[in-house]
Amino acid sequence: MSRARAFIGRIFAKIIRSAKAVPGKEPSAEPLRLNEIKWQRNSLGLSQRSGTVYGSYSHRYLSVSAVSMGEIESEQQLEELLAESQGASLLDLAMRHTVIFHEYRHFHDCFGTSAGIFSFLNYVQCLEAFLDVCRRLREEGVEFRFPFGEWIQQRDCPAYVKEFYRQLAFGTFYRLIFDGTCELPPQRGEDGESWRDFLIRFGPESIHIPAFPLTFGVQDPGEPEGLSPVVHWVPLGFNVLIEGNAQALQRRLLVSSFSEAADRELEIAQTLHVSHHPIDEKLDHLDITSNIVEPYRITDLLLSKYLRKYHEKLEKFPRRWITHLTDLALMASPMESFGEKSRSMPPGGRFVQMIELTKWPDSAEDSPQFPSGFSRDDLIAIRDSIRDCGGPEEITGQSVFSPVEYIARYVRQHIIAPILDLRIQYGNEIFSDFDLYLSKFSEFPTAPMVTIGAKTRASGDTPPEFFNWWTRFVMIGEVAEQIWSGRRIICCPRAYPTVEGIAGFDFAAEPGCETNLAAKICGTWDKKRTQALPDCYFGFLMKGLFGRSDTPRE
């Protein structure tokens, strides 16, 4: 796997060297607000509009969810649907019927590009490293202490635990930049730049991240005609890039399956950046407007602003220019292995780099000369490296490591490699040319976990045992996250569900999770707990990680 990553790094170093670089701007060193942006918590992309959530995607858990799913096959069917919707807006109806494609596009971008592939594998490595720390502690008879962040500051905490925590802390910081989920300080007034480069420091390390100045108008009731501008710097990261792709696809479908009007309505809804909160000294308008920042059109707005500024004849341009640049950026920004020092540029940096390296034409009818992408041979080499592991069916153990290993192998063999095969067969354009993408849509692997409405279902070709492993994988991941975040009390992810679909699974022997939870006999674990947990996977995991689930503290 690291071979493939190094390979990608070499290829892009070559591409970048061969291209004429545009002088970079001086970066602004800005303090990072280490709270993630609300709409991108835990890498869960939410598709929403005016407070209505239509769907979501979880990269870590290979899970797609949508409020509904349907395809419009004829004008008559559309008319019938509109009649049935009884006054619901056309856009609402259109969003409901196209959102599944939006979420599926995330799935394909996440497992079909270097950025997404190695981001997932980095997460798996992080989980494995943590489980290994827990195993070693058990073997050495050392008690794991909570909260984790306080324990590592104590002298008697083993060095390998401290080292894991150091890697985790840097990895978490790097992921904020990679995903673009850090929060940059907003400012009053406008900004004419297409983007600004921010330098974010973390201890002795520092990373650059470009950000787009999204301008909001804050309405002053005393001056109905006047709007005071407020700029929110939206970090360009993995999330904004894949949201841009998914949004572009959804808008393409709105036009082809519904109407130009539906697409226009969506565009207007997402361009209306006005806060109607009355101006009041007690309210911080920077914070109020930050809550309405949406990620969907950032790449579109950025490229439009850039071209308006530097290539004014390209006022309108084809959508595929953005998807092409996005795919180049996502393919050129693999995340390093967990614990390795970051050397490659994160996706946001790559995106603006690709814009600057492109030779733009004088008219939108001509084609830009984009930097080169991966060749067929390059892709074959990456695909072979990804396939270089055993099959998931070989995993039969019952240790806490088994679910993580199973899911990693399943993803590599049955999701990533087949998507790379499509790139190899049809060319990289399959990710940027929507006509080609949609014509081959059915050849892409299906997401193993799909939730439509409140119902989670298996996709057709997923083996039945996958779900046993998946539920355990989710349990391990969510428990680890809690420990890393400094909790003393560990909450059962089935009792406090954060992952779409998990509430439909039973982790306990008879009478089952629902009955146990209703009787309030389980739900949390901590070192002081004296009440035995039921016979369930959460109890098994706590025992496996920390040596016991039900014995009282001495």
Add this chain to the structure above:
Amino acid sequence: MPEQSFFETEALLTLLNAASSRLGISASDLQNITDEISDQDATRLNGELVEILKLLPSTAIEMEEELPPPGIDQSRLSFRIWRQTNSDRQPNKMLFIRVKDAAPTVGIGLVGLVLALATLSPSAITSGMSTVKGVYDNFVKLKSPEDDDAMSIYDALLKCAATITVETEQPSVSGVKAAELADFGGPSGDRAAKALKRLKDLSLAEVAAWGDSGGDLAHPDNLWRLRA
């Protein structure tokens, strides 16, 4: 009764579960009752029960601050009320409560159930912390073994009220005769009359309708109900 541990937003549900378990009220019946409690009443009752828990000695209860649970299940009563972040957008912390000694907790749960049922009646809306604290202060005056019958008939009144509420989907305000309480595990005859008088003295029960012209607490036709 085993140890109970829960987040402060879950106090009402956990304590009602403990009380229901003691009274033999089924989980589905309890669910029906809690479904009927308004968000506002649930929030208030939950907060008041937490305040009562804080009064318990450290030998019976431990509390520590913790980050709120990671997920929010909107369908659960306990999370109707919690804000995840404060005005600085830092995560709000909440209390994690561990009750070691079950007896006072069940007592709080019983009082909670009385008040939960009372909130379902438009004519018996409770008013604030003083009510919960007042009822609980009187309840803990019941001592074993001398008040065993009073405790038993309190349970019976509560179980009867819960049963009527579930069966009729209406809160019970009319009261029941002492003899009927035997069916719900209460004592009978003179022992029932004495137990009810004890509850009345402690303002835990009252006569909803007199069996005669009034004043005879031992009259078999008196209709009794819990006082909240």
